[in-house]
Amino acid sequence: MAATLPRPELISAVAADAARPGQHTWTSNLVRWCFIGTSLAFLAALLVAPLATVFAMAFARGVEAYFASFADPDTAAAIRLTLTTAAVVVPVNTVFGLAAAWAIAKFEFRGKSVLITLIDLPLAVSPVISGMIFVLLFGLHGWFGVWLQEHAISIIFALPGIMLATMFVTFPYVARELIPLMQQLGNDEEEAAITLGAGGWLTFFRVTLPKIRWGLLYGVILCNARAMGEFGAVSVVSGHIRGLTNTMPLHIEILYNEYHFVGAFAVASLLTMLAALTLAVKSLVERTGYRRR
Amino acid sequence: MSLRKPSVLPGFGLTLGFTTFFLSAIVLLPLAALILAAASMPWSELVRVVLSPRALGSYRLSFGASALAATINVVFGFVIAWTLVRYEFPGRKLIDALIDMPFALPTAVSGIALTTVFAQHGWIGRYLEPLGIKVAYTWLGVTVALTLISMPFAVRSLQPALLEVQRDLEDAAETLGASRLYAFRRIILPAVLPALLTGFTLSFARAVGEYGSVIFIAGNLPMKTEITPLLIVIHLEQFDYRGAAALGMVMLLISFAVLLTINLLQAWGRRRHVRAAH
Numbered sequence: 001m002a003a004t005l006p007r008p009e010l011i012s013a014v015a016a017d018a019a020r021p022g023q024h025t026w027t028s029n030l031v032r033w034c035f036i037g038t039s040l041a042f043l044a045a046l047l048v049a050p051l052a053t054v055f056a057m058a059f060a061r062g063v064e065a066y067f068a069s070f071a072d073p074d075t076a077a078a079i080r081l082t083l084t085t086a087a088v089v090v091p092v093n094t095v096f097g098l099a100a101a102w103a104i105a106k107f108e109f110r111g112k113s114v115l116i117t118l119i120d121l122p123l124a125v126s127p128v129i130s131g132m133i134f135v136l137l138f139g140l141h142g143w144f145g146v147w148l149q150e151h152a153i154s155i156i157f158a159l160p161g162i163m164l165a166t167m168f169v170t171f172p173y174v175a176r177e178l179i180p181l182m183q184q185l186g187n188d189e190e191e192a193a194i195t196l197g198a199g200g201w202l203t204f205f206r207v208t209l210p211k212i213r214w215g216l217l218y219g220v221i222l223c224n225a226r227a228m229g230e231f232g233a234v235s236v237v238s239g240h241i242r243g244l245t246n247t248m249p250l251h252i253e254i255l256y257n258e259y260h261f262v263g264a265f266a267v268a269s270l271l272t273m274l275a276a277l278t279l280a281v282k283s284l285v286e287r288t289g290y291r292r293r
Numbered sequence: 294m295s296l297r298k299p300s301v302l303p304g305f306g307l308t309l310g311f312t313t314f315f316l317s318a319i320v321l322l323p324l325a326a327l328i329l330a331a332a333s334m335p336w337s338e339l340v341r342v343v344l345s346p347r348a349l350g351s352y353r354l355s356f357g358a359s360a361l362a363a364t365i366n367v368v369f370g371f372v373i374a375w376t377l378v379r380y381e382f383p384g385r386k387l388i389d390a391l392i393d394m395p396f397a398l399p400t401a402v403s404g405i406a407l408t409t410v411f412a413q414h415g416w417i418g419r420y421l422e423p424l425g426i427k428v429a430y431t432w433l434g435v436t437v438a439l440t441l442i443s444m445p446f447a448v449r450s451l452q453p454a455l456l457e458v459q460r461d462l463e464d465a466a467e468t469l470g471a472s473r474l475y476a477f478r479r480i481i482l483p484a485v486l487p488a489l490l491t492g493f494t495l496s497f498a499r500a501v502g503e504y505g506s507v508i509f510i511a512g513n514l515p516m517k518t519e520i521t522p523l524l525i526v527i528h529l530e531q532f533d534y535r536g537a538a539a540l541g542m543v544m545l546l547i548s549f550a551v552l553l554t555i556n557l558l559q560a561w562g563r564r565r566h567v568r569a570a571h
Contacts, residue, residue, distance in 0.1 A: 108297055117556075119312075124548045127505070132541055136330050199303075275402075
């Protein structure tokens with residue numbers, strides 16, 4: 001369900017305007033500046049002001065207070081937990097995304113469109129529901145709750161639950177980045193490699209991977225940003241135990257509710273920079289021209 | 294293997310097997326648990342939870358604010374998409390990249406940042422306060438948060454559609470004496486209608502399920518500023534799994550209905566596109 005993104009070289013129809021007559025009349029200029037002004041005002045209020053606020057609040061007490069907030073052991077633990085979760089979830093979802101894209105883009109089989117819809121399913125589900133389904137399975141009153149307690153295994157309110165919920169939420173990102181890309185690039189080169197005697201793995205690593213590497217990079221980075229920033233689903237399964245099951249977004253909530261604004265916005269600023277980095281990579285990838293839909 | 298067309302490429306069984314296995318384990322089985330949990334409830338209890346006054350109040354806010362946010366996004370999304378597609382101005386590329394920000398930004402961050410901006414002494418809130426407009430901790434705040442997080446979906450649906458509007462038709466209309474508004478109504482609007490509706494539905498779908506950014510800016514008062522996802526969390530925190538599952542089921546059904554609508558709309562848009570090309 002993510003937005004379909006147009007090719008960068010097509011984003012503007014401005015170039016075609018040069019030869020058009022009657023382009024710079026008084027009314028057309030007025031309309032133009034009304035449109036640009038409205039767009040900028042809307043984005044400034046809704047997007048730029050909140051982004052600027054994150055940094056204004058994080059540095060409200062100065063640079064030292066900003067860096068001091070990361071020395072707090074609970075904050076450090078939250079950052080560690082988020083990094084650990086992403087380190088497990090992102091590689092797993094990357095392998096899944098590659099497998100799904102290979103199956104879907106390289107072969108024609110019955111039920112393909114159903115499979116694509118099912119892969120996109122987590123995007124349509126509320127994050128709260130994404131967390132709840134694991135509570136229903138593994139929570140104390142859940143389906144396997146008693147069995148898990150007898151065997152002293154904790155999933156909910158512990159690291160495995162956080163990882164499962166994050167995995168569910170970020171499940172489609174790599175796959176849906178790669179499927180259209182690989183479909184568009186076609187099978188000719190792979191078929192040539194196989195016919196010339198290369199094995200499947202050799203073909204994948206030497207032919208396919210170099211072709212899709214930029215799309216793959218963006219998929220992985222987007223998946224990572226979503227994994228590190230997931231709030232709703234993780235909030236349901238984590239139990240909010242300080243220093244133990246608090247990820248960065250959950251820690252932001254706790255600090256904010258306790259009026260530790262510098263601390264809350266300092267952690268928020270890290271995630272904001274991660275989001276900016278993600279968008280920068282996306283722009284770069286689009287500029288290379290590999291990512292096409 | 295009559296199920297698939299023959300191919301010289303290897304790895305079909307391995308990749309499809311792994312994909313279906315992993316999909317089932319992580320996505321399908323857990324979702325089935327929710328459906329089973331809701332289905333195993335006695336009918337009367339299910340109805341009592343799903344139609345309780347507090348639940349009805351939360352639907353009104355969740356669906357009302359999401360619909361309003363999606364409407365705002367379609368209107369401003371059209372203006373933004375038009376600006377990005379038709380005009381050249383300094384910073385256009387930067388703004389184009391910035392549109393995806395709500396998609397990459399964690400919802401908790403947008404939540405606390407928007408609350409700070411729209412609170413009584415915030416950068417925007419302080420100018421709205423004297424006008425008697427309270428945004429933070431009201432339904433308006435919920436709408437603002439939902440508008441922000443679902444904005445990219447409207448813009449990104451409209452951008453490609455606006456690119457494909459046939460400019461020669463506009464020129465022809467103008468030379469034949471049509472006014473700009475008339476040309477807009479009869480040429481541009483019909484051409485982008487599927488994209489407008491898709492943008493609305495995608496925005497709505499994203500907004501209905503949103504939790505993170507809303508809980509900071511909403512006052513979270515039962516019946517007034519409590520969204521349905523929050524009500525589910527409250528049920529879960531009281532270990533009322535069945536109540537949570539029942540409400541989750543309602544949301545899931547609505548998500549599926551919306552998903553189906555999106556697929557139908559996109560198919561409609563493609564059909565029209567193909568017809569227009571002939």
